[in-house]
Amino acid sequence: MDRLVSVDVKELELAFKPSERCSASFRISNLMHTMSVAVCLTTADSRYCFAPNPYSVLPPLSSSTVSIHLPPLLSPPVSDSVLVRTTMLPTGRAHPDALRRIFSAPGRQIFRDALLPLSVVGPHVVKSLLFASTPSSSSSLDTTLRTAFLLSKAISRCSTSDLSNLLIDAARLGNPAFVSPLIDAGAHPDSRDSDGNSALSVAAAAGNVEAARALLDAGAQFDPSADRLLHAAAAANDVRLLDVLANPGNIDSADSTGRRPIHEAASGGHAEALRFCVRCGCDASAPDSGGWTPLHCAAAEGHLAAVEFLLDAVPFAKYAVTRDGRTAYAVAAEAGHSHLGDSLRLGDGLQRAARLGDANGIRSLVSQGAGVNGRDQNGWTPLHRAAFKGRMESVKVLIGSGAQIDAVDNVGYTPLRCAVEAGQSEVALYLVSQGAYANQKTFKSPFLPVRNPCFGKNNHPAQLPLPLPLPLPPVNGEKRGDLVN
The missing domain is CATH 1.25.40.20 (Ankyrin repeat-containing domain)
Structure with a gap:
C-alpha cells in the first residue's frame, strides 16, 4: 500500500483580500478498514494554519473536513503547497503533542499521501503580480513562466468588472504579458476607466508601445479625433x-x-x-x-x-x-524668438535685396542676422538671384559675407549656371575667379550651355583656354586633379 488516506481535491485556492482572513476546506478519508491513521498537515509558509488541528487521528474508513486559513495580510503570499503525511496508529488515539513527536521521530514509516498545490487567487493577487512584474527583456525565462502560471491561477476568481479594471492597470504599466491573458479571460479590449479613458488611450498616454500593440491585436478600437x-x-x-x-x-x-x-x-x-x-x-x-x-x-x-x-x-x-x-x-x-527671424522673414528680404541689386540692403539684413545661404521654395540662395540678375555688387557683397559659391538649387543649378543661362557674362567670370566650379553638373543636364549667346562674349569663361586652372571638387575630403581636356 502506497498511501493510507485520500483527499477530495487536487489543489487548493484561497480568495485573497487585503487585511481579511481567507480560507479553504478539503476532506480527508481513511482508506484503512481496520487501522486508525495519524495525519500531519504542513506548509512551507508558517503563516498558514489548519483547523481543527494540523495533527489528527482518523478511525478506520472515516473522513474529516479540514480548513486552512491565512491571517489578514496587506499583500498576498507566494504560492505554496499542503503536504499530507500519514502513518498507521495501532492504538487508535494519541494527543497532538504525541502525534508531533511521532512525525518528527526517525525510523517510523511515514507516508506522503498527497501534495496539494496552494494558490491565492482573485483581482488583488493579479494586481500584486502586475505591479511586481516589469516588462523587461532581461527577465529570466523561469521568472516569466512562473508569473504566467501564477497569473493563470489568480485570474480564475476575477469577475468581468475586475478583469476590465486590471486591463486598464496593465495598459498603464505597459506590461503586454498581462494584456492577452486578461482579454482571454473576459476583459473587453475597449475597457474604460472611471474617467472614460480606454485601455488603449491609457497605454498611449503612458507611451507603452507593446501594450498598445497587444490591445490593437486583440481588436481594440479608437476614434482618432475624440481619443x-x-x-x-x-x-x-x-x-x-x-x-x-x-x-x-x-x-x-x-x-x-x-x-x-x-x-x-x-x-x-x-x-x-x-x-x-x-x-x-x-x-x-x-x-x-x-x-x-x-x-x-x-x-x-x-x-x-x-x-x-x-x-x-x-x-x-x-x-x-x-x-x-x-x-x-x-x-x-x-x-x-528673434532667432527665427531669418527663416521666417529676413531671408525673404535678403532674397529681394539680392534680386534688386540692393547691396546696402544686403549688408543691413546680414548684420541683423539674415542667413546668407537661406533658400527659397526652389532652393535658390540670394547668390542665385543676384547672379541670375547680373547684380555684380550684390554678388560681391554676398560672397564676402560667406555665401556658398557652389550652392545647388532643387534641380542642381549653381549661381554660375544661373548667370550663364541668363547671359550675365561678367558675373559668371567673377564667380569663376572666386573659385566656382565650371564643370559643376546639374540634375537636368551635365553640361554648361556653351551655345548660349553669353558664351560668345569676350573674356567669358567659355572662351578661356583649356585646361582651366581650376581644381575639381573634393570627394570625401580628398583633393582631386585639375580639370583637363
Missing part, C-alpha cells in the same frame, strides 16, 4: 507608438479644435515625429480652427529645427495667417 491617441504620441515624439497607431486613414485626423498630430509635433519641436507625419501624408500646412498651421505652432515655441523642416516641406506656409491676421513671423516676434 487623440495620435496627438498624444506626436506630442511625446514617440515615433514607435505613432507607427503602431497610425494608418493612412487616421494620421491626419483633426480634433475638436482642428489640431492634428502634426500640430502637436510642431509645438513640441519634435523633428522625428514631424518627419513621420509628413512621410505618412499629413498636410503640413493645415490650419486649426484658429488658423494656426504647424509652422505657427513651431514658431510660437521657438523651435528652429522644426521651423526649418516645415519650411522645406511647405515653403509658402510662412505667408499663411491666423484668423487674427498673424504670420508665423509675427507669432515668433511676439514671443521674443
Whole structure:
C-alpha cells in the first residue's frame, strides 16, 4: 500500500483580500478498514494554519473536513503547497503533542499521501503580480513562466468588472504579458476607466508601445479625433507608438479644435515625429480652427529645427495667417524668438535685396542676422538671384559675407549656371575667379550651355583656354586633379 488516506481535491485556492482572513476546506478519508491513521498537515509558509488541528487521528474508513486559513495580510503570499503525511496508529488515539513527536521521530514509516498545490487567487493577487512584474527583456525565462502560471491561477476568481479594471492597470504599466491573458479571460479590449479613458488611450498616454500593440491585436478600437491617441504620441515624439497607431486613414485626423498630430509635433519641436507625419501624408500646412498651421505652432515655441523642416516641406506656409491676421513671423516676434527671424522673414528680404541689386540692403539684413545661404521654395540662395540678375555688387557683397559659391538649387543649378543661362557674362567670370566650379553638373543636364549667346562674349569663361586652372571638387575630403581636356 502506497498511501493510507485520500483527499477530495487536487489543489487548493484561497480568495485573497487585503487585511481579511481567507480560507479553504478539503476532506480527508481513511482508506484503512481496520487501522486508525495519524495525519500531519504542513506548509512551507508558517503563516498558514489548519483547523481543527494540523495533527489528527482518523478511525478506520472515516473522513474529516479540514480548513486552512491565512491571517489578514496587506499583500498576498507566494504560492505554496499542503503536504499530507500519514502513518498507521495501532492504538487508535494519541494527543497532538504525541502525534508531533511521532512525525518528527526517525525510523517510523511515514507516508506522503498527497501534495496539494496552494494558490491565492482573485483581482488583488493579479494586481500584486502586475505591479511586481516589469516588462523587461532581461527577465529570466523561469521568472516569466512562473508569473504566467501564477497569473493563470489568480485570474480564475476575477469577475468581468475586475478583469476590465486590471486591463486598464496593465495598459498603464505597459506590461503586454498581462494584456492577452486578461482579454482571454473576459476583459473587453475597449475597457474604460472611471474617467472614460480606454485601455488603449491609457497605454498611449503612458507611451507603452507593446501594450498598445497587444490591445490593437486583440481588436481594440479608437476614434482618432475624440481619443487623440495620435496627438498624444506626436506630442511625446514617440515615433514607435505613432507607427503602431497610425494608418493612412487616421494620421491626419483633426480634433475638436482642428489640431492634428502634426500640430502637436510642431509645438513640441519634435523633428522625428514631424518627419513621420509628413512621410505618412499629413498636410503640413493645415490650419486649426484658429488658423494656426504647424509652422505657427513651431514658431510660437521657438523651435528652429522644426521651423526649418516645415519650411522645406511647405515653403509658402510662412505667408499663411491666423484668423487674427498673424504670420508665423509675427507669432515668433511676439514671443521674443528673434532667432527665427531669418527663416521666417529676413531671408525673404535678403532674397529681394539680392534680386534688386540692393547691396546696402544686403549688408543691413546680414548684420541683423539674415542667413546668407537661406533658400527659397526652389532652393535658390540670394547668390542665385543676384547672379541670375547680373547684380555684380550684390554678388560681391554676398560672397564676402560667406555665401556658398557652389550652392545647388532643387534641380542642381549653381549661381554660375544661373548667370550663364541668363547671359550675365561678367558675373559668371567673377564667380569663376572666386573659385566656382565650371564643370559643376546639374540634375537636368551635365553640361554648361556653351551655345548660349553669353558664351560668345569676350573674356567669358567659355572662351578661356583649356585646361582651366581650376581644381575639381573634393570627394570625401580628398583633393582631386585639375580639370583637363
